[in-house]
Amino acid sequence: MPDYFQNTVDHNMRSGDFALETMGLSPTEIINALAGQPVCPKCERLAFRDVGWKENRIATCSNCGWHGKTVTYDEYITKKLYR
Ligand SMILES: [Zn+2]
Numbered sequence: 001m002p003d004y005f006q007n008t009v010d011h012n013m014r015s016g017d018f019a020l021e022t023m024g025l026s027p028t029e030i031i032n033a034l035a036g037q038p039v040c041p042k043c044e045r046l047a048f049r050d051v052g053w054k055e056n057r058i059a060t061c062s063n064c065g066w067h068g069k070t071v072t073y074d075e076y077i078t079k080k081l082y083r
Helices: 003-014 027-035 073-078
Strands: 058-060 067-069
Touching: 027 073
Parallel strands: none
Antiparallel strands: 058 067
16 A cells, blocks of 8 residues: 555544544555545545546545546556645
């Protein structure tokens, strides 16, 4: 598991942003749940799939309001798009 991925999950859990921990999931299960989710390129938090996700990977960020074409968390890590 990439360190960055693990650190992000740890951080999100600590900051209380992420409710999966309270659902009794293991870190691996959480990673798998995260992998297909869109990530906001502006603030690097998880975004929501929006209208147009299927065709153009359109997502909206609930944190900063960013809206547009993005990649999944999995691709974000693999392609080293993180800052
Ligand atoms: Zn954002």
